[in-house]
Amino acid sequence: MTDDRPLIVGIGNPFRSDDGAGPYVATKLGGLGFLSVTHEGDGTGLMDLFERHRSLVLVDATLSGRVAGTVTSFDAIGEKLPAELFHYSTHRFGLAEAVETARALGSLPERLLVFGIEGADFSAGTALSPAVQGAADVLVLQLSRELADGRNG
Amino acid sequence: MNERVLQVDALARVEGEGALYVKLKGDTIEKVEFRIFEPPRFFEAFMVGRDAKEAPDITSRICGICPIAYVMSASHAVEDALGISVTPEISALRRLIYCGEWIQSHVLHAAMLHAPDFLGLHDAIKIAEVHPELVRNALRLKKAGNSLMEAVGGRSVHPVNTRIGGFYSAPKKKELEALLPELDWAVGAAREVAVAFSKFPFPDDSHDYQFVSLRHPDHYAIDGGRIVSNRGLDIAASEFNDHFYEEHVARSNALHGRMRDGSAYLVGPLARYSNNYEQLSDGAKETADMCGLGRTVRNPFQSILVRMVEVQYAFEEAARIIRAYQPPSPSFIAAPPRAGVGHGCTEAPRGICYHSYQLDGEGLIRHAQIVPPTSQNQPQIEVDLTRVVAANMNMQDEDLRWRCEQTIRNYDPCISCATHFLKLTVERD
Numbered sequence: 001m002t003d004d005r006p007l008i009v010g011i012g013n014p015f016r017s018d019d020g021a022g023p024y025v026a027t028k029l030g031g032l033g034f035l036s037v038t039h040e041g042d043g044t045g046l047m048d049l050f051e052r053h054r055s056l057v058l059v060d061a062t063l064s065g066r067v068a069g070t071v072t073s074f075d076a077i078g079e080k081l082p083a084e085l086f087h088y089s090t091h092r093f094g095l096a097e098a099v100e101t102a103r104a105l106g107s108l109p110e111r112l113l114v115f116g117i118e119g120a121d122f123s124a125g126t127a128l129s130p131a132v133q134g135a136a137d138v139l140v141l142q143l144s145r146e147l148a149d150g151r152n153g
Numbered sequence: 154m155n156e157r158v159l160q161v162d163a164l165a166r167v168e169g170e171g172a173l174y175v176k177l178k179g180d181t182i183e184k185v186e187f188r189i190f191e192p193p194r195f196f197e198a199f200m201v202g203r204d205a206k207e208a209p210d211i212t213s214r215i216c217g218i219c220p221i222a223y224v225m226s227a228s229h230a231v232e233d234a235l236g237i238s239v240t241p242e243i244s245a246l247r248r249l250i251y252c253g254e255w256i257q258s259h260v261l262h263a264a265m266l267h268a269p270d271f272l273g274l275h276d277a278i279k280i281a282e283v284h285p286e287l288v289r290n291a292l293r294l295k296k297a298g299n300s301l302m303e304a305v306g307g308r309s310v311h312p313v314n315t316r317i318g319g320f321y322s323a324p325k326k327k328e329l330e331a332l333l334p335e336l337d338w339a340v341g342a343a344r345e346v347a348v349a350f351s352k353f354p355f356p357d358d359s360h361d362y363q364f365v366s367l368r369h370p371d372h373y374a375i376d377g378g379r380i381v382s383n384r385g386l387d388i389a390a391s392e393f394n395d396h397f398y399e400e401h402v403a404r405s406n407a408l409h410g411r412m413r414d415g416s417a418y419l420v421g422p423l424a425r426y427s428n429n430y431e432q433l434s435d436g437a438k439e440t441a442d443m444c445g446l447g448r449t450v451r452n453p454f455q456s457i458l459v460r461m462v463e464v465q466y467a468f469e470e471a472a473r474i475i476r477a478y479q480p481p482s483p484s485f486i487a488a489p490p491r492a493g494v495g496h497g498c499t500e501a502p503r504g505i506c507y508h509s510y511q512l513d514g515e516g517l518i519r520h521a522q523i524v525p526p527t528s529q530n531q532p533q534i535e536v537d538l539t540r541v542v543a544a545n546m547n548m549q550d551e552d553l554r555w556r557c558e559q560t561i562r563n564y565d566p567c568i569s570c571a572t573h574f575l576k577l578t579v580e581r582d
Contacts, residue, residue: 015214040217040310042261044295083276093265097277104281105289 006111006147007053008036009046011060011095018068018119018132022059025117028140034147043098050102055111057143060095061119061132068120069131071139076103076112085116115139155179159554171566173557175538180546185539187531187561189405200521205231205490205512206317212508212523216567217310218261221254221302222501223523224315225376226508229390229497231317234512235488242481243319244376249329249474250305250312251375251499252467256298256339257309258502259422259460259467262565264291264346267457270559271353287349290342294464297339300332301471319485329475336472340465344440347461351444356556359451360540362533363416364424367500373432373466374425375500381428382418383449390498393507399528410529417532420504421564422459423450437466453537453563460502460565490516501526503565527566534564 010026012019023038030036039045049056062072062085074081076099083096095114102108117136120129128136159175176184196215200208208227213220225247232239239247264287265277274280281288299309304324306312314321365386369378380396381387388396399408412418426433426441427449433441444458492514498507504526511520541560545553 042218044261044265044292045299045309047292048296048299093261093277097265100278101281101288104278105285 004054005035006055006057006150007049008034008057008059008143008147009049010036010038011040011046011058012038013040014038015124015126017121017123017125017127018117018129019061019122020126021061021117021119021128021132021136024128024133024136025059025115025140025143028136029143029147032140032144034144043093043095043101046095046098047102047107050107050109050112054109056109056113057147058095058099058112058114059139060114060116061122062116063119063122066118067131068118068129069135070118071135072116072118074114074116076114077108077110081114115143157550159550159557161554161558171561173538173554173561175542175553175557177542177546182539182542185535185542186404187534187538189407189531197521197523200510200518203518205234205510205516205518208508208510208518208521209315209317213311215523215525218258218567219254219501219503219506220311221251221306221315222499222506223508224312225251225499226497226501226506226523227510228315228317229377229499230495230508230510231497231512232486232488232495233391233497234493234495234510235317235491235516236493237318237486237488239319239486240481242479243485245474245478246305246320246323246481247315248372248376249471249478250302250315252471252474253298253301253305255375255467255502256464256471257295257302258565259464260291260295260298262502263350263457263460263464264288264294267460267562267565268350268353270555270562271350271355271457287346290346294339294342294346297332297335297468300335304328304332316485318487319481319483321484323480323482323484326478326480329478333472333475336468336475339468340436340472343461343465343468344436344443347440347458347465348443350457350461353457355452355454356541356559357452358454358541358544360453360537362423362427362451363412363418364427365418365420365505365529366424366428367498367505368429369432373429373470375470377497377499380498380505383424383428390496390507393496393498393509393524394522397524397529399524405531407528407531408524409531410524411532417536418529419533420526420529422456422463422502423453424504425500426450426459426462433462434466434469436469437462440465453560456563456565490514501567503527503567504529525567527564530564530566534561534566537563 010022012022014020026036081096157177161173172188174186209224212223307314364383367374367378368381507524509522
């Protein structure tokens with residue numbers, strides 16, 4: 001059974017400060033009535049979601065040395081995900097591995113957008129850094145408009 | 154003299170953050186260090202003052218791969234302090250969810266993280282390109298483990314249905330029986346994966362390990378038992394500190410576990426298998442035999458096979474428990490707070506996980522001690538690295554570095570747990 005509504009997946013650990021950027025975005029969009037889940041743990045669980053949903057938007061924190069709050073986006077159906085960008089977390093089999101393994105197995109969903117928000121602080125704590133919080137709020141607004149357009153269209 | 158330094162600054166395909174540093178002067182090994190730089194998390198300190206009932210849920214957050222080990226060891230320890238004995242029905246349900254965790258953890262490590270080492274592949278993505286069927290089956294096996302965790306624990310990571318004394322609610326027999334067809338498929342599929350892995354070219358290595366594991370009178374130890382070794386140790390969990398100690402070393406944020414005589418010891422699949430082989434199911438023993446494993450396995454590189462044998466056993470055991478399942482009623486045993494000290498020890502996928510709590514009369518924690526498996530294995534990992542480097546001195550740096558990383562991955566180390574992980578540096582003089 002696949003679900004046609006786009007699923008927003010916030011990836012990360014909300015108890016590790018900016019690693020919680022993905023769950024923050026997903027929770028906010030969930031509050032606006034969109035289908036959303038948070039994901040913590042290893043990446044194979046993401047592959048289960050690819051089987052059940054035709055369209056997914058993944059949001060994760062990145063650690064690439066860019067300015068905190070920098071948002072990178074990928075259309076994962078058309079391009080390979082750079083593993084080094086999404087490798088920070090202690091997930092032993094992370095987002096990039098899950099997406100690329102699914103690609104190798106021919107089991108990617110029809111639509112898969114990936115957003116990365118550059119974090120600054122990954123220490124224990126539940127607050128996002130100001131720059132990350134700002135970028136996450138902008139992404140919530142952007143996605144809510146795009147998803148609403150898709151919903152109405 | 155030629156100085157060689159082999160260094161890995163951030164080990165891949167392990168849980169957490171660590172590094173490896175090896176320095177050689179000619180044929181002399183000057184230094185072999187497994188360094189864990191993941192910051193310490195001070196769980197034992199912030200448990201003090203919390204209600205003992207919170208211990209399983211808080212400590213399960215130490216690890217997203219083996220939360221059940223923490224839930225169960227903490228529960229046993231608090232129950233020991235409060236004088237609670239759970240019913241056989243609660244015990245069976247606990248063993249069932251623990252089977253789910255063994256399956257999840259072992260399959261992820263064996264198929265996705267460890268198998269690439271033997272295929273000369275750098276990551277799990279390549280293995281999916283080269284052996285897609287193997288990866289599909291492995292993912293399906295892991296998913297079956299997740300389903301067990303969800304059915305009993307409420308979700309596949311960090312369960313919400315477990316508590317001191319048992320479970321908030323007992324799953325319905327029908328809900329569990331719905332899992333049986335997939336579990337029955339998985340028993341055969343786990344064997345197929347084990348036999349396929351047994352064709353790998355295993356490095357020639359062997360060590361006379363001091364195997365430390367639990368032993369249970371009735372079954373292959375998972376969720377409790379006495380702490381035993383192949384050198385005659387046989388103690389209750391409450392005697393842990395009389396026979397083992399932890400020490401701080403400057404190169405690691407994780408404490409190193411040793412026997413009181415200072416010797417290193419090994420916990421995990423090889424230890425469990427070798428100490429408790431007789432208690433495996435006939436099917437699991439048959440698979441071990443098909444893989445060419447004897448009753449004792451001393452080649453750490455073959456731990457991947459032992460993990461898959463244990464996966465098959467866990468599926469058989471889960472199906473057996475479900476077929477005999479009687480929902481526990483009540484679903485938990487309650488007890489009033491009382492002052493006391495309790496100890497708990499269970500078999501995490503990586504080896505024994507020991508907890509001890511001292512409680513006051515109001516049920517608040519006054520002292521907490523948590524000894525995870527990777528802390529205990531650290532000295533043994535360095536012994537293994539030294540032996541492997543000595544035996545492979547003639548290898549080029551790149552190959553030797555790979556072999557060293559593989560030596561660490563034999564342990565499926567959980568660095569987040571131990572610090573509560575890996576860079577490799579090899580220096581040659």
